[in-house]
Amino acid sequence: MQEKYDPRAIERDAQSFWEARRAFSVSEDRSKPKFYCLSMYPYPSGKLHMGHVRNYTIGDVLTRHHRMRGRNVLQPMGWDAFGLPAENAAMANGVPPARWTRDNIVYMKRQLQALGFALDWERELATCDPAYYKWNQWFFTRLFRRGLAYKTTGVVNWDPVDQTVLANEQVIDGRGWRTGALVEKREIPMYFLRITEYADELLAALDELPGWPERVKLMQKNWIGRSEGVRLAFPYELEGERKLLWVFTTRADTLFGATFCAVAAEHPIATWAARRDPQIAAFVDECKRGATMEADIAQLEKKGMPTGLECIHPLSGERIPVWVANYVLMGYGEGAVMAVPAHDERDFDFALRYRLPIRPVIRHPLGDAVPAPWKPEYAEYGTCIHSGKYDGLGYAAAVDVIASDLQAKGLGERQVQWRLRDWGISRQRYWGCPIPIVHCEACGDVPVPDEQLPVLLPEDVVPDGTGSPLAKMPEFYQTSCPSCGKPARRETDTMDTFVDSSWYFARFACADNPREMVDARAAYWMPVDQYIGGIEHAILHLLYSRFFQRLMRDEKLLAISEPFTNLLTQGMVLAESYYLDTPEGRREWIDPAEVEVRRDAKGKLVSAIRRADGAEVIYDGLGTMSKSKNNGVDPQELIERYGADTARFFAIFASPPTNTLEWSDEGVEGSYRFLKRLWSYAVRFKAGGGPAVASELSKATRFEIHSVLNQANYDLSKYQLNTVASAAMKILNALDRLAGVDDEVAKEGLSILLRLLSPITPHICHHLWRELRFGEDVMSAAWPEPDKNALVQDEIEYVVQVNGKKRGTLVASKALDSRALEALVRASDIVKRYIGDLVIKKVIVVPGRLINIVV
């Protein structure tokens, strides 16, 4: 046996052992329970970063663990290969996105293989491959025919200089990232998927996902945002015609407090008012400028203007003004609200600013009046006051009566409102899946027939940042109508990449099938038993996937509704990011490795400069590692220096999977040291020599090893993998202390250690398992379980507290009951010393743990 731990040689050998046996290629073996373990596939951005290493190591640990527990485990890998960064790289380097993407895939695949993940590479897929995106298109045409995909207008960020649509990420402080031009909102035709049709089901089914973290379910629940309320109308007269201004409210009980109505800038009333009054037109224009992001809109200063229109309160008959306001969103409810300043914070602020009346109509905990400033109590439920015949009613009763009174007048009804909006999937971009529609003057929007699929994306294109590349390629868009044969224009928008990622997990089951989107093998493997990925996907990706699974169910492609049985949301790996403002007003992101940082005594950053030229750079805070911020830490050096096992061990040991992790290389050394210690222990063990004599020490060591193992198995079930790594270290420490005393216990302990550790550091464990003749392949060994007999203890150390403060310990036989223990403790030195003459009021005995004396 080699004296020295040589990760390079060991890892090469182990990996070729697995490869020769196709150890991770699995099929639909019905003799074992199946287990589909999947980590979210990566975007091929260039090279792996630490977030990937962490994500895939976690997935691999779970995969290998379940495999050793006797399950038929599938762990595939693929590439989320369409997307914006490829177009940006193309613009920067003049290389077509297709080539850039495929080169990245080759490089990153080699990195993943070097890490020794138990991946079934025979199922590899890339979403930019026509064999994959064909099925996006095929499925879209199905949805289109069923009305689940439809065309309407949607709002986008428009860069007036580049004449192009910008992604939210490309809008910085309301300006285009390349041009610096003020971004405008623009309405364009887009395709939408009718996710709202499934809102009810997507919400209700959250309760049947016990394997999902509560917080993710809560986030989805709030995102879907079901609220019960009343849709009601304020009649108004416009150019001699009676019309209705519809609003939605969850607080119909406050209806008598409505002192004005507010409409969004895009509302027909605002459009009408803008035509009459140039000042309103200017204000409406101002509201329509700026980006589309809700975060930006919500932080705007609340502004508004009266439209000059008055409407009639549906119950009191009072005339109240209609305003246009920038805080009302066209996309939610009716695009108009009734404003009740006394009981809604935003309306309150708005009313104060524009001196609109504030009329309290609910008795709240602080009384009847609502003096400024705003207090949260004003919004609480209470009894109606100043509300005519509704006075004295509570929330539920008031809403009930008001709703039915409105209904009788034809001015309202109870309604369920959702926050969730339909999913706009059109992107005016090149590097994505073409939407398979042909626009024909005679036949309208015609889906491309199956036999003409896929609509191939031309691959030798280098976008230039202006307009949409496909819309500039007649050879792409000139076509004939599939229905009437006349010349027609092909749709030039591509699909949101979230479409690709909403079903890729099902395709892994049958990636080689050229005839069907999914087949019987998908029915075997789906649902994914364990899904692992970043918490940043808690809403969009996971919700879209749940939606798509239902679409596929209703298309009779798969029978299940939920794609992911258990979900582990990994915390993000954070790194600091720095940028320079370029003369063109853009941000140039600087790799943190090139930045020299000065900090004050408390560790707060004082200044940062770029090493190369001493330029002062701006600190942008801690954030997720990303291509766009150029702050990803490349694991390559780590792997080359220490080997895959060290990198893997450290990724697991550094922090529990769900924690965010501020990356730092410090500490890697300790993981490497541990593996070296394990190796040298194995060398000594192999040399042999210890007598097999049971002693106090060997008994204590067995107890320690088995209790650590017991805890590790529990931790594993809770995904607390960092303490499993600690457990391995503790076992090695215990074995070290035993060295040369009892070979039987050492052998058992080492066999437990290697099996427990093998999912984390598979290469070294594979090698030692064979070297020490434990068996041929540690992966096929049984998962270790603690021996109950080893866990039995005759004596227990009790903590003795006085008034909850620890004052000492007491070792007692485990056979003693509470009364015996109490007697023992009353007679002990501790009582004499700390209690003296004080009267003992009560003695609390926690079995097996502690005794607390209350005086």
Add this chain to the structure above:
RNA sequence: GCCCGGGUGGCGAAACUGGUAGACGCAGGGGACUUAAAAUCCCCAGGCUGAAAGGCCAUACAGGUUCGAGUCCUGUCCCGGGCACCA
């Protein structure tokens, strides 16, 4: 702004269901081995105080519940994720 998390030594963290706060590591200090260094091994280590035994303080901050709170409740501050076109 809204929704969801998090905050424990110099650092990553641990603490079963409310029951010994800091396991296991990193960095650090001391020692052994070595001509020396690296590697390795042993010891120390939350803060203050004390010769020691010990005592007091301590889980972001301020309160509360409890025999007992890192853990439960209320409020505040700070950090992170998401906010529908980054993926």
